[in-house]
Amino acid sequence: MAEEQKKRKKRKTATKAAASIGPMVKESITSTIRAREEGKQKIAYTFIVCQHDEILRAMDIVPVWTENYSGICGAKRDAERFLQRAESLGFSRSLCTYALCGLGFDQWREELGEMPPDAPWGGQVRPDFMISSGQILCDPRSKWYQAAQQFMPDVPIYNIDLPYPLFDPKRDHREVWGYYHRYIVKELRGLVSFLEEQTGKKMDYDRLRELVDLGDRTWNLIHETYELRRAVPCPMGTGDAMNTMVPMCFMMGTQEAYDFYLDLNKELKEKIARGEGEVEEEKYRLLWGGGLPAWYALNDFNYFNSKGASFPAETTYRMVVPLYEMDIPETNDPIEHLAWRWLGYWTFWYEKARKRPGSEPDVERLIQYIEDYKIDGVVMHEAFSCRTWHVGLIWQLHQLAKIYKPIPVLVLGKEGKKEKKQRELPSLVLESDIIDITSYSEVDTRNKIDAFIETLESLRRARAA
Amino acid sequence: MNKQSKGMAKVERYYENYGSRARELSAEGKKVIGYVCSFAPLEMITASGCIPFRLRGDIHEPITKGDTLLETIVCPYYRSCFDLAVKHRYEFLSGMVIPHACDSMVRSFSVWSYSLNLPYFQFVNTPSVVKDSSFEFFNEELKTYKKSLEEFVGKKITDDDLAGAIQLHNENRNKARAVYEFRKPDPPLITGQELAKTLLACSSLPIEESNRLLDEVLEEVGQRKKSPLGKGPRILIDGACIDNAELAGLVEDLGASVVADTICNGSRDYWPKVDEKKPPIEALADRYLDKLNCPKTYRENKTGNFEEDIKARFADIGFTAKEFQVDGAIIYLYRYCDPFGFEVPARKAYYELIHVPLLHLEDLYSAGTIGQLRTRIQAFLEMIG
Numbered sequence: 001m002a003e004e005q006k007k008r009k010k011r012k013t014a015t016k017a018a019a020s021i022g023p024m025v026k027e028s029i030t031s032t033i034r035a036r037e038e039g040k041q042k043i044a045y046t047f048i049v050c051q052h053d054e055i056l057r058a059m060d061i062v063p064v065w066t067e068n069y070s071g072i073c074g075a076k077r078d079a080e081r082f083l084q085r086a087e088s089l090g091f092s093r094s095l096c097t098y099a100l101c102g103l104g105f106d107q108w109r110e111e112l113g114e115m116p117p118d119a120p121w122g123g124q125v126r127p128d129f130m131i132s133s134g135q136i137l138c139d140p141r142s143k144w145y146q147a148a149q150q151f152m153p154d155v156p157i158y159n160i161d162l163p164y165p166l167f168d169p170k171r172d173h174r175e176v177w178g179y180y181h182r183y184i185v186k187e188l189r190g191l192v193s194f195l196e197e198q199t200g201k202k203m204d205y206d207r208l209r210e211l212v213d214l215g216d217r218t219w220n221l222i223h224e225t226y227e228l229r230r231a232v233p234c235p236m237g238t239g240d241a242m243n244t245m246v247p248m249c250f251m252m253g254t255q256e257a258y259d260f261y262l263d264l265n266k267e268l269k270e271k272i273a274r275g276e277g278e279v280e281e282e283k284y285r286l287l288w289g290g291g292l293p294a295w296y297a298l299n300d301f302n303y304f305n306s307k308g309a310s311f312p313a314e315t316t317y318r319m320v321v322p323l324y325e326m327d328i329p330e331t332n333d334p335i336e337h338l339a340w341r342w343l344g345y346w347t348f349w350y351e352k353a354r355k356r357p358g359s360e361p362d363v364e365r366l367i368q369y370i371e372d373y374k375i376d377g378v379v380m381h382e383a384f385s386c387r388t389w390h391v392g393l394i395w396q397l398h399q400l401a402k403i404y405k406p407i408p409v410l411v412l413g414k415e416g417k418k419e420k421k422q423r424e425l426p427s428l429v430l431e432s433d434i435i436d437i438t439s440y441s442e443v444d445t446r447n448k449i450d451a452f453i454e455t456l457e458s459l460r461r462a463r464a465a
Numbered sequence: 466m467n468k469q470s471k472g473m474a475k476v477e478r479y480y481e482n483y484g485s486r487a488r489e490l491s492a493e494g495k496k497v498i499g500y501v502c503s504f505a506p507l508e509m510i511t512a513s514g515c516i517p518f519r520l521r522g523d524i525h526e527p528i529t530k531g532d533t534l535l536e537t538i539v540c541p542y543y544r545s546c547f548d549l550a551v552k553h554r555y556e557f558l559s560g561m562v563i564p565h566a567c568d569s570m571v572r573s574f575s576v577w578s579y580s581l582n583l584p585y586f587q588f589v590n591t592p593s594v595v596k597d598s599s600f601e602f603f604n605e606e607l608k609t610y611k612k613s614l615e616e617f618v619g620k621k622i623t624d625d626d627l628a629g630a631i632q633l634h635n636e637n638r639n640k641a642r643a644v645y646e647f648r649k650p651d652p653p654l655i656t657g658q659e660l661a662k663t664l665l666a667c668s669s670l671p672i673e674e675s676n677r678l679l680d681e682v683l684e685e686v687g688q689r690k691k692s693p694l695g696k697g698p699r700i701l702i703d704g705a706c707i708d709n710a711e712l713a714g715l716v717e718d719l720g721a722s723v724v725a726d727t728i729c730n731g732s733r734d735y736w737p738k739v740d741e742k743k744p745p746i747e748a749l750a751d752r753y754l755d756k757l758n759c760p761k762t763y764r765e766n767k768t769g770n771f772e773e774d775i776k777a778r779f780a781d782i783g784f785t786a787k788e789f790q791v792d793g794a795i796i797y798l799y800r801y802c803d804p805f806g807f808e809v810p811a812r813k814a815y816y817e818l819i820h821v822p823l824l825h826l827e828d829l830y831s832a833g834t835i836g837q838l839r840t841r842i843q844a845f846l847e848m849i850g
Contacts, residue, residue, distance in 0.1 A: 090809040091807065091810065092800065095807060099807070134592070135593075139568045149766055149774065150811055153770055153774065157765065161594045161599060165590070176609055179602060183598055183599070183602035186598035190596075360579075382538070387539065387572055387803065388572065390538060391538065391576075392575060393536065394533075394535065395534055398534065
């Protein structure tokens with residue numbers, strides 16, 4: 001395995017910003033090890049997308065994003081030994097492999113009393129406490145740390161329940177979100193109390209307010225920056241976005257994250273001014289329409305690129321929407337605001353979905369991106385071990401096929417005149433896993449990509465004719 | 466099919482022709498509301514005048530149409546239920562209630578609702594934690610659920626309606642618990658297959674009919690002087706939804722007796738009752754949030770000690786194992802079951818703690834695996850003697 005890692009070349013990125021992410025992530029892992037050695041700050045295992053980033057930063061907590069570390073093990077093709085260890089403990093391989101990798105790693109570290117041999121990037125440090133999340137988003141987030149307590153029973157857990165109302169075409173979500181908001185506020189305030197107890201420090205609410213404001217500005221900046229990718233040719237694709245998601249998911253509420261997107265914004269504008277695309281000769285514009293990537297096979301994005309395909313947009317890890325377009329109440333209380341931001345994010349597409357019978361929010365989001373980013377085809381990835389992000393994708397493609405039909409359709413064109421338009425939108429579903437490399441076949445994947453590109457090409461020719 | 470049959474013969478009829486009574490009632494104009502998981506608050510459905518009906522999958526039916534709409538990484542039991550539903554096995558349904566139980570349910574909610582396109586479809590957002598704030602939230606969520614049913618049936622659900630429904634469902638639970646008593650003799654007076662079929666048949670009937678059926682079963686089995694089984698190891702089945710009698714049949718074919726369970730189609734659902742002294746909504750919140758002991762609900766380890774934590778979390782297993790004097794246990798889970806799957810090592814540790822030998826089986830919800838299961842179970846039974 002180590003030999004293979006040495007031989008593997010670094011993936012070519014289109015932007016300098018994406019290329020800078022590797023060292024940034026490595027430093028963030030190293031900094032947790034440093035923090036453990038220094039012992040001045042408390043260390044928390046936790047998950048992304050919990051609306052608690054600013055709270056953690058305001059309390060000077062060092063977050064260890066456990067999904068991230070498993071992703072690193074996967075990207076370095078070194079997850080298998082941790083997965084096998086988890087299996088030997090009785091966990092099924094069909095469960096979330098992020099969690100399995102983390103559990104296998106933790107059990108090994110606890111057994112040895114030190115990091116497992118050759119732990120990727122120095123390893124994942126033992127936490128002082130764990131913050132899990134019982135969302136309606138992901139079961140493993142609620143179960144992983146509880147399972148980890150078998151090897152770390154002295155490490156306490158705070159489980160934040162963060163629900164949001166599911167989409168109901170017949171009911172306005174705002175009828176119920178008042179009590180959702182009250183509950184989330186209590187959960188977040190409970191988190192603050194837990195952290196105060198664990199750190200022996202009181203929350204500085206002025207600082208929290210500043211960080212929430214910084215977080216809000218970062219949300220908007222990310223949105224504006226990613227919208228630049230509408231340009232033809234597209235200056236940055238999903239391959240790069242799987243790097244540039246790092247500050248968005250792991251560093252929110254920090255100036256470093258904000259500055260990163262300022263730099264990325266500048267870089268993209270410069271590339272657009274130069275007419276420089278992700279690929280030299282852009283032939284097809286694709287949407288990564290769902291599914292977490294196979295972290296050990298990000299080179300597949302370069303393979304797409306080599307065929308003239310670029311990915312101007314993705315739904316995966318685009319975990320922000322513009323605050324100024326959110327329909328949420330104003331408040332000066334930062335905790336209340338975080339709760340509204342959470343609800344505003346998850347219900348962002350509800351209004352649109354209600355207006356189109358038979359649609360739903362995830363489908364509306366796809367339609368919006370398809371139109372805004374001039375998309376020619378949709379690619380999804382079905383990771384076998386994760387139900388959270390990968391159930392419902394087939395159905396979404398079915399819904400899309402009702403709109404993007406393989407026959408010419410009449411649409412409202414310029415000056416309100418009806419025009420005949422070919423809107424067929426081919427799709428491709430790749431299958432493997434987030435970090436379990438045994439589920440992946442490069443040959444099969446690339447054969448599928450080749451066939452998909454041939455379909456796109458024949459459509460392109462038909463349209464040109 | 467003899468419509469005059471009683472007791473176990475009637476159980477057999479409803480088990481084999483699952484949904485036949487609900488179909489008749491639907492044809493008479495009654496509204497039948499489907500559910501798949503124990504977290505669906507049934508009392509509310511009964512109080513609204515509708516009939517709760519638990520969907521089953523079918524291990525003998527290959528999943529076909531369902532797989533064209535729903536990913537194969539969904540729990541295979543849930544996929545089978547969905548497959549049968551889209552193949553019109555449950556065409557008599559007027560609606561469905563899907564609770565927040567697991568990712569397979571939550572993430573496929575839209576797929577179910579659009580594919581079946583029933584007049585009523587409701588998600589009940591059950592919290593994942595048990596604390597004051599989650600009770601407050603769940604009370605509100607139950608009111609939303611109540612309102613949705615009121616709009617659907619066009620009439621108010623009063624506190625009296627709810628109290629009446631709670632009483633009926635509690636009666637049902639008492640009677641089901643009484644059937645479990647027949648498992649205590651060695652060998653038991655009721656087989657594992659019979660009990661599984663009884664409870665499954667009951668979950669396909671209106672609550673009053675279910676109560677009458679349980680009375681008949683209690684009377685019939687109560688008259689037995691001799692066990693239908695020979696003396697053999699007494700087995701507890703631990704797991705999630707097991708909606709058929711095949712596993713119990715397999716264990717009993719191999720000379721053991723299934724005498725206890727902690728499954729959703731068994732004691733997990735049938736034993737906890739609603740407190741009739743509390744205001745109805747509050748009492749329902751209490752049962753469905755706290756009393757249902759499902760791994761989906763996170764329960765805090767307050768001791769900082771693993772052994773104490775598992776003693777608290779799995780106390781029901783220990784209590785049942787002792788009460789029914791079990792000689793061994795089988796954890797039977799489906800592939801892709803995250804809530805239970807992450808608990809397997811902790812459950813194994815608990816069984817070690819209470820000195821109950823354990824067999825862990827992960828299955829695919831298919832009749833095709835019965836041969837493999839037979840070999841594993843046979844070896845286990847030989848081991849525990």
